[in-house]
Amino acid sequence: MSTAPVTELELPAFDHTDPSMRGERFHAEMARLRGSGSWLAQGPYGYLTLDRESGEFFLRTRSAIFPGMKIAEIFGVSEGALYEQMRRNILHVNGRDHSRLRSLVNPALSQRAVERYRPAMRASLEGLLEEAVARSGAARAEGEEEEEGVVRCELVEAFAKPYPSQVIATVMGAPLEDAPRLHHWSNWIQRQFDATSMASELEGIERAVGEFYEYAQELVRARRESPADDLISKLIEAEEAGEKLSDVECINLVFNVLVGGVDTSQSQLAHAVRLLGEHPEQWRLLVEDPGLAERAVEEALRYEPITPFTARILTEDVVYRDVSFPEGTIVMVCAFTGNRDLEAEAAGEGGPERFDITADRGRARPLTFGAGVHYCLGANLARTELQEGLEFMARRMPDLELDGEPVFESVSGIYGLAELPIKFSL
Numbered sequence: 001m002s003t004a005p006v007t008e009l010e011l012p013a014f015d016h017t018d019p020s021m022r023g024e025r026f027h028a029e030m031a032r033l034r035g036s037g038s039w040l041a042q043g044p045y046g047y048l049t050l051d052r053e054s055g056e057f058f059l060r061t062r063s064a065i066f067p068g069m070k071i072a073e074i075f076g077v078s079e080g081a082l083y084e085q086m087r088r089n090i091l092h093v094n095g096r097d098h099s100r101l102r103s104l105v106n107p108a109l110s111q112r113a114v115e116r117y118r119p120a121m122r123a124s125l126e127g128l129l130e131e132a133v134a135r136s137g138a139a140r141a142e143g144e145e146e147e148e149g150v151v152r153c154e155l156v157e158a159f160a161k162p163y164p165s166q167v168i169a170t171v172m173g174a175p176l177e178d179a180p181r182l183h184h185w186s187n188w189i190q191r192q193f194d195a196t197s198m199a200s201e202l203e204g205i206e207r208a209v210g211e212f213y214e215y216a217q218e219l220v221r222a223r224r225e226s227p228a229d230d231l232i233s234k235l236i237e238a239e240e241a242g243e244k245l246s247d248v249e250c251i252n253l254v255f256n257v258l259v260g261g262v263d264t265s266q267s268q269l270a271h272a273v274r275l276l277g278e279h280p281e282q283w284r285l286l287v288e289d290p291g292l293a294e295r296a297v298e299e300a301l302r303y304e305p306i307t308p309f310t311a312r313i314l315t316e317d318v319v320y321r322d323v324s325f326p327e328g329t330i331v332m333v334c335a336f337t338g339n340r341d342l343e344a345e346a347a348g349e350g351g352p353e354r355f356d357i358t359a360d361r362g363r364a365r366p367l368t369f370g371a372g373v374h375y376c377l378g379a380n381l382a383r384t385e386l387q388e389g390l391e392f393m394a395r396r397m398p399d400l401e402l403d404g405e406p407v408f409e410s411v412s413g414i415y416g417l418a419e420l421p422i423k424f425s426l
């Protein structure tokens with residue numbers, strides 16, 4: 001059978017960097033692509049895979065890598081702290097070094113290991129609820145027109161933003177009061193994966209990387225002197241056990257866990273609450289049975305992946321489905337459409353466009369955490385903290401409802417919410 005060069009295909013176009021691409025417009029564009037019948041679309045830098053199988057192929061193939069160093073090259077980052085960090089980012093490490101790093105850090109983030117953080121997660125949520133209630137009381141005292149017993153707050157600021165950085169601080173073994181600083185660094189450093197930010201905010205990213213390196217070095221030094229039951233102590237133990245981990249690798253793993261684990265969980269939690277708020281009948285189901293939190297998390301991950309596009313660059317020519325892709329081609333894997341690619345039974349009566357926290361999606365795992373050897377290292381932690389978050393809100397804020405329009409961020413990079421006004425009564 002003959003193969004066609006990808007450049008000769010007639011493909012639907014889609015630009016994920018278009019700043020208006022968010023909210024309903026984004027969903028409409030995704031529906032257009034899904035309806036086009038094509039498994040591939042043309043993007044601004046390369047191509048996008050649209051179905052689950054092709055997405056998994058490009059994430060799993062050994063002929064593609066994460067294109068972060070290409071981004072560094074394009075934006076002239078060739079030395080300094082940011083360059084060193086990018087080079088050492090676990091997403092850029094491949095082959096045996098990568099398996100070694102993963103095997104050292106995996107045990108600390110296994111499902112069994114993260115279970116023990118549940119009490120800390122609940123304590124964090126409890127503290128945040130107290131603060132939100134106190135702020136709302138203060139607003140009432142200042143004469144703002146509030147009904148007695150009704151709490152109005154902005155969910156991102158009050159819960160979604162502080163919660164994951166408090167959890168990461170606990171996991172890493174950093175003091176809880178450092179959580180806001182960790183959030184600040186993670187938020188800035190994360191922007192290295194977004195071409196738009198690299199073009200306009202490089203200096204801020206460089207500064208955050210330098211500051212966090214200093215902070216992490218200090219933390220590792222402190223833990224070396226007084227080990228505790230946390231990720232950094234475990235990594236130091238591995239390092240001392242057999243020179244399997246160098247000092248610089250240890251710091252960079254801490255770095256990756258911080259950067260990977262803050263904006264992501266924040267955004268997914270905010271979208272999950274938004275989706276439940278927009279589907280009050282689903283929220284009621286969760287309130288009646290908070291045990292549904294696990295399913296609700298899976299459905300939010302499937303329905304609104306906060307990593308809608310995961311990029312790869314081909315390191316050699318690849319032929320797939322009779323289409324040839326030359327070395328150097330950028331392929332974006334679209335988790336949004338891939339996650340809607342369900343077998344008839346898993347799609348159920350409402351089909352894949354229905355947000356349904358009771359649906360049994362069968363074995364179809366979401367592409368939201370990626371696939372293959374770079375599959376999200378923090379997926380167990382993320383799922384657990386999201387479950388705790390939703391269960392907590394269902395139990396403690398049962399009449400929660402949206403109190404205004406959500407403010408969407410852009411889908412390029414991590415797809416988050418800037419604001420989600422909510423209200424609930426005590």
Ligand code: HEM
Pocket residue numbers: 066090091092102109256257258260261262264265268306307310311367368369370371373374375376377378379381382
């Ligand atoms: C809902 C929350 C999260 C989502 C949607 C998410 C998504 C992803 C995705 C799509 C990848 C693969 C990227 C690629 O292959 O190009 C990834 C990798 C990674 N994630 Fe997450 N993530 C989340 C939470 C976390 C958390 C909580 C942590 C830290 C504990 C974390 C740490 C990492 C690390 C270190 C990698 C790189 C793994 C490697 O290169 O081997 N993530 N994540």
